[in-house]
Amino acid sequence: MAASPEFLVTVPTRGDGREPGRQDRGDWRPDARRPLPSFVTDPRAGASRPSDHLAQVGRAAEIATVGGALVPFDPEGEEALVVAAGLLRQSRHLRVVAGFHPGVATPVYAAKFSASLQRFAEGRLGWQLDVDLDPAVARSQGDFLTGADRYARAEEFLTVAKGVWHEEGYTHEGRFYQVLAGGFQSPNSGLPFPRVHLGGTAPEALALSARHADVHLFTAGEDVAAGVAALSERAAAEGREVAYGLRVPVLAREDEDEAWAGVRGLWALAGAPGDPPGPDPRTGLWPGFATIGGSTPLGLVGSYETVAAGIRGYLDQGVTTFVLEARPAVEETYRLGERLLPLFAKEIERVH
Amino acid sequence: MSIDIYWRIGTHGDQPSLRRRVTSRGEWAPVVPGSLAPGVRDGRRDGYSYVEHMADVARASESSGFVGGLLPSFPFTDDPWATAAALARETTTYRFMIAYQPGFLHPVQAARMSATLQRATGGRVVYNIISGGGGPAQLWWGDRVDHDDRYARTSEFLDVLKGVWGGGPFDYEGRFYRVEGAGLPEPLARQPFPEIYFSGSSKAAIEAAGRHADYYLSWLEPFPDLAAKFDQVRAHSTAIGRAPRFAVRIDVLARDTEEAAWDEVRRGWEHVDPSALTGPDGDSVGWLRSQSFVSWPVRHHRELEVSPNVWGGFHLLRGGPAFGLVGSYQQVAERLDELIGIGVDAFILAGVPHLEEAYRVGEEVLPLLKGRAHGRASGTAGPGRESSVSM
Ligand SMILES: Cc1cc2nc3c(=O)[nH]c(=O)nc-3n(C[C@H](O)[C@H](O)[C@H](O)COP(=O)(O)O)c2cc1C
Numbered sequence: 001m002a003a004s005p006e007f008l009v010t011v012p013t014r015g016d017g018r019e020p021g022r023q024d025r026g027d028w029r030p031d032a033r034r035p036l037p038s039f040v041t042d043p044r045a046g047a048s049r050p051s052d053h054l055a056q057v058g059r060a061a062e063i064a065t066v067g068g069a070l071v072p073f074d075p076e077g078e079e080a081l082v083v084a085a086g087l088l089r090q091s092r093h094l095r096v097v098a099g100f101h102p103g104v105a106t107p108v109y110a111a112k113f114s115a116s117l118q119r120f121a122e123g124r125l126g127w128q129l130d131v132d133l134d135p136a137v138a139r140s141q142g143d144f145l146t147g148a149d150r151y152a153r154a155e156e157f158l159t160v161a162k163g164v165w166h167e168e169g170y171t172h173e174g175r176f177y178q179v180l181a182g183g184f185q186s187p188n189s190g191l192p193f194p195r196v197h198l199g200g201t202a203p204e205a206l207a208l209s210a211r212h213a214d215v216h217l218f219t220a221g222e223d224v225a226a227g228v229a230a231l232s233e234r235a236a237a238e239g240r241e242v243a244y245g246l247r248v249p250v251l252a253r254e255d256e257d258e259a260w261a262g263v264r265g266l267w268a269l270a271g272a273p274g275d276p277p278g279p280d281p282r283t284g285l286w287p288g289f290a291t292i293g294g295s296t297p298l299g300l301v302g303s304y305e306t307v308a309a310g311i312r313g314y315l316d317q318g319v320t321t322f323v324l325e326a327r328p329a330v331e332e333t334y335r336l337g338e339r340l341l342p343l344f345a346k347e348i349e350r351v352h
Numbered sequence: 353m354s355i356d357i358y359w360r361i362g363t364h365g366d367q368p369s370l371r372r373r374v375t376s377r378g379e380w381a382p383v384v385p386g387s388l389a390p391g392v393r394d395g396r397r398d399g400y401s402y403v404e405h406m407a408d409v410a411r412a413s414e415s416s417g418f419v420g421g422l423l424p425s426f427p428f429t430d431d432p433w434a435t436a437a438a439l440a441r442e443t444t445t446y447r448f449m450i451a452y453q454p455g456f457l458h459p460v461q462a463a464r465m466s467a468t469l470q471r472a473t474g475g476r477v478v479y480n481i482i483s484g485g486g487g488p489a490q491l492w493w494g495d496r497v498d499h500d501d502r503y504a505r506t507s508e509f510l511d512v513l514k515g516v517w518g519g520g521p522f523d524y525e526g527r528f529y530r531v532e533g534a535g536l537p538e539p540l541a542r543q544p545f546p547e548i549y550f551s552g553s554s555k556a557a558i559e560a561a562g563r564h565a566d567y568y569l570s571w572l573e574p575f576p577d578l579a580a581k582f583d584q585v586r587a588h589s590t591a592i593g594r595a596p597r598f599a600v601r602i603d604v605l606a607r608d609t610e611e612a613a614w615d616e617v618r619r620g621w622e623h624v625d626p627s628a629l630t631g632p633d634g635d636s637v638g639w640l641r642s643q644s645f646v647s648w649p650v651r652h653h654r655e656l657e658v659s660p661n662v663w664g665g666f667h668l669l670r671g672g673p674a675f676g677l678v679g680s681y682q683q684v685a686e687r688l689d690e691l692i693g694i695g696v697d698a699f700i701l702a703g704v705p706h707l708e709e710a711y712r713v714g715e716e717v718l719p720l721l722k723g724r725a726h727g728r729a730s731g732t733a734g735p736g737r738e739s740s741v742s743m
Contacts, residue, residue: 014537014539014613015539027471027539028539029400029539049441049471049472049473049474050472050539051440051441051471051472051473054472055441075464075537076537077537078468078471078540079461079464079465079467079468079469080534081433081437082433082437082465082468082469082472083468084471085433085437085438086437086438086440086441088438089403089438089439089441089442090435090441103458103461104457104461105456105457105458105461106455106456106457106493106494106495107494108456108492108493108494109493110458112427112431113431113433113434114434115437116403116431116434116435116438117428117434117586119401119402119403119430120403120434120438122399136532136533139531139532139533139534140460140520140521140531140532140533140534140535141460141461141531141534142459142460142512142529142530142531142534143458143602144530160494172494174391177494178491178494178496179491179492179493179494180491180492181488181491181492182491182492182493182494183492185428186379186380187378187379187380187402189426209549215656284532296490302381319421325493335457337737338635
């Protein structure tokens with residue numbers, strides 16, 4: 001029996017635009033914006049802020065009845081916790097997941113920041129902890145831990161964050177962190193801890209998720225069946241249950257022809273040589289998203305029904321959280337809300 | 353240079369007056385009928401939280417002439433970064449002065465958060481760099497670094513933060529921080545660097561402030577002591593070729609007449625718990641200084657008036673520092689002019705309740721200010737520059 005899916009959209013934190021690389025929305029590449037002819041009145045000068053576009057994306061997700069938004073950790077983009085705070089403040093329903101890595105703050109501080117947001121937004125904040133950073137990126141963020149130590153620190157980070165969150169008088173003496181008589185007091189106590197999203201397929205990643213993840217996020221292309229089987233077993237051994245999620249770029253249109261015409265158009269605009277490849281016949285995933293501005297190569301292309309069938313395939317494997325990525329974010333979020341999500345109305349209805 | 357005047361936002365609830373220590377604004381006391389943000393409707397909480405009231409205070413400050421507000425950070429408060437990020441788009445000119453302790457955030461992360469917030473606000477982020485008061489609160493935060501090392505860490509933190517700000521690649525290897533190939537991405541790197549207000553009264557603080565402060569920030573002290581402290585900071589800074597400006601954080605209780613102001617204090621004093629007449633634990637030199645200006649025990653509230661209108665008992669009527677000004681609108685304006693006369697370039701004012709008092713002080717006191725030329729206090733050596741007031 002397929003469970004009820006839950007959909008999130010991915011917030012563009014390096015600007016956004018109609019086409020790959022254009023990024024003129026959100027003041028990321030102001031030079032890419034095409035000016036109006038000089039004889040046309042243009043009232044925009046000085047009237048907009050770089051954050052206007054992020055706010056617009058958040059409103060689109062809220063209006064389009066999408067369940068949530070993921071603001072990814074991106075060293076080359078906007079800072080996710082700050083963006084998340086803004087999106088939560090301007091929405092009523094949207095759950096917002098902020099991505100960061102454990103080296104950004106002490107666990108006490110990360111928890112303290114988050115407790116305010118949970119109060120401001122009635123518990124709608126989630127965390128996505130990125131543990132497996134590229135080593136050079138990690139060093140540029142001031143983080144020199146490597147290998148299994150990164151998972152050991154992430155484990156202790158989450159232990160301490162949850163410790164101060166749930167326990168007044170909490171004390172901890174560990175390898176990375178110490179706290180003496182800590183712990184939140186009212187009104188910062190008794191709040192729901194941010195829903196924890198983790199990922200990765202390494203044994204250390206699965207061990208961490210077994211103990212701490214609420215949602216384990218796969219990236220499209222990873223061996224989801226094997227991952228679910230291995231992690232479910234590990235989680236059961238910890239007496240826990242983990243939900244599964246998938247990060248997947250999508251390009252969905254009225255029919256197949258229109259979707260593939262869209263792919264060809266973006267492929268050409270991105271300046272990629274030759275014709276775009278077809279989907280992988282075994283998985284149905286199209287491998288070209290990185291070329292057309294996606295954050296990961298493999299994703300779903302096709303009619304709304306085809307894309308929905310792809311998602312159902314994952315639902316059958318136990319995945320329930322779908323973090324979709326579609327650009328440009330505002331228009332595509334509206335499209336998902338109006339055309340793709342209704343195809344899951346039955347599954348969603350069954351649980352509500 | 354014009355004078356910048358801020359109005360604090362309380363980040364842990366507020367009282368409707370100084371008469372009683374009842375926190376009916378925010379969730380810090382039980383939510384009952386009469387509580388606001390959250391309030392009670394039909395017997396249930398109305399779904400609002402304290403951030404709604406903070407938004408009201410920010411908007412009230414903005415419209416009554418303040419340039420922005422200080423958001424304090426303690427174990428029991430709301431977090432200033434989270435608050436500023438939430439309120440960024442609900443104000444237009446309001447500057448968010450975020451109090452934070454280096455050491456809790458990585459400087460690269462602080463740079464990223466700041467630049468994103470600069471983009472969200474149009475460059476309205478200001479820092480209040482605090483290095484912690486030690487004692488149990490420091491360990492509560494998970495910080496075991498001792499007093500002078502905290503200032504060493506603060507210094508390194510600001511070196512790294514400034515190092516990555518313009519872009520990079522930036523390498524650094526210090527006692528507390530190490531980065532390699534660091535730097536903000538281009539669109540974030542275009543943002544203006546936040547002004548730094550720097551607090552701390554110890555030797556270590558004054559040395560670090562000399563290197564990093566745009567404004568050296570102090571609690572209010574008797575004016576000659578304040579002037580002496582500024583002289584020390586100035587001496588340290590001059591020695592290394594810098595010239596910080598000076599700021600004071602002051603509680604204000606101003607009324608039409610002096611009698612009305614003191615009467616308000618008296619009404620609060622009737623409820624003061626005598627056992628509250630001791631300071632907190634910790635290694636804060638600033639707090640010990642503030643307590644040294646008063647000879648305890650004290651029986652009558654006016655005994656805490658160490659010089660005309662300068663009253664050292666505010667911490668007994670609400671949480672926070674001891675010293676502030678009590679008097680008529682005219683007197684309070686004159687004292688502020690005197691402070692301008694001894695070299696103060698910026699004020700962070702506060703009053704309880706923050707919402708109503710923002711309007712009062714903005715409308716009744718600030719318009720009476722005359723500026724530096726009129727504020728030369730007798731017996732203190734001010735630089736005597738002309739100044740205009742930007743509120
Ligand atoms: C105007 C002002 C505001 C302060 N705000 C805070 C604050 O929000 N949170 C905090 O923990 N400490 C705050 N402090 C205290 C400092 O962290 C520090 O403990 C204090 O300045 C003592 O340092 P010292 O020992 O060098 O004098 C503030 C200090 C001043 C002067």
